Amino acid sequence: MGAAAGFRHGHLWELPDGTGLHARPGELTVEDATGRLCCHLCGRWYTSLGSHVRAHGYTAESYRAAMDLYAGEPLIARTLSASIRDRQAGRYHRSEELREVFAAGAARLRGRARDVRSRPEPAQRVNRRRAALEAGRRTVATRRAQELAARLGDMTLAEYLRSAYADGASMETLAAVTGLGRVRLRAALDDAGVAVRPVGTNTPEGRRSRALSADRAAAERVGTDDLPTWLADRHTAGWSLVRLAAAVGHSTHWVRWRLERNSAPVLRHLG
Template sequence: MAVGSVEREGDRVQCHLCERWFKSVTAHLSSHGWDHIAYREAFGLERGASLEGDATRKRRAALMRKRRVLDPAIREGVDRGIDMARSGLLAKAAAEAARGRPQPEQRRRKTLRTLAEIGPEARAEGRRRQGTEQLKRTAAEAAARLGYGSIGALVRDRVEAGASLAAISREAGLHKDWLTRKLAIVDGEAADFATRADRRWDTPWLPVLAELGFSDVADYLTDRHIVRHETVWAIAAETGFSRKTVESALARHGLARRPHVRKRNALRQRADAIADRFGFADIAAYLAHRRAAGWSWQAIAAEADQPQTWIRRRAREAGL
């Protein structure tokens, strides 16, 4: 007989131990010196799996219904069980009792059959719902760490004080972009409030940016800091705002501040010019080719007309 299943034939059930057929294997197990709990565990059966034939099981159920009517103790016990089932306490108790216990083979097979019947769209929806619940738990825990009853209350309080979502995320022990990306999922009203507040903080910028040909703060900051590699100090000087105001605007619009941006851009242009001069895609390809050809660092530096320390530093950055 297969482990994890009960073989039935009419009103009889087959015993896994002796392969004989009985109306009730439960009553038969004592002849083997077994009880029904050990039997179910040994053969991968669920604890509630019936070990009786259908007719026998129906007769027992009918008898129990009569006893429920006539016996107050049984009636009280059944009613208590029904109340526990409706309240969810029975399911919780069952889950607690099953914790740490291997899943029976019979239950595993049922689970696999059930999962196989679930369509891909339903699975995707289930994963989305589970992910949303996890995000809400994470948000609630983050708010509780700072003494707030909800993530919405935390965001409103901090935003009104002038904090960005990135700053709030870091304060709450989350990734700096967590609230920017997830707040609309866990609390749409708080996300709308933060968006309106962001626009309010952008208001002083608009007249200044209009003179520079921009209508949006994010577009201006992207152009100056990301595209043109202007420093925070240069942006502050151009707009007349303080360095802190510029840094807050960058954070508010999800733009990472780039320290030494001009120097880094100049360095990149310098490396690209050397690679282009000798027909390579980038400085890493140039250095790798020369080293593979047996060139020394001194020879490469002489050819590139750069200090040897500069060449070695680029090589380390490229992992050579």
């Protein structure tokens, strides 16, 4: 009995002055089944928490401030809030006088709307939004890092960039493989010690890379693994260069060049 009398409940949270709390500060803990709210100070559940906190020496306003809640956060259960709302709505619809009072109040509020909008946003809300945004950025950064690691395998980003760029890969190819935007890609190249080629500089490797990319895109568009044969067969079957160009998503000049490159005759009457 003596041991039980000397037992003190351990609190997971506390106020700056050391007061133990039964619920996390900064939020209201809601009971799923009933919608009742948990008192931070005693841990009991209440339909009207705003009325209960007076037993702890708080007003609703001072309780919200002490527990880091939003200034206008309701301290009543959803069920009670809905009941009050329904009763007030019934009174509003039954009473013309009440509707006139509400209309006059709404007009006054509209007149003060500019003043309300010009007030600075509460620091508490600003800080919470900033924290949420920062958490979101960290989540996105982590996901991008995981996706990049999966693409590159055992290579680091710097190793891949040095190797691929030296082999003539274009900025577009590097961006597609790494998932980096142009600004972040240039920063990564700088960090890897890669000197970016001046705009307009071309290399045989780069030209081959672009040609292969164009071939792959055209082949995927028409659903074939052998684009030269596909072009030659359809041109021989009567497809014009215009029709072939529309099918593969390139110009007629590209189609003509592709046919001639693979020694396929270009039929003049179908050009």
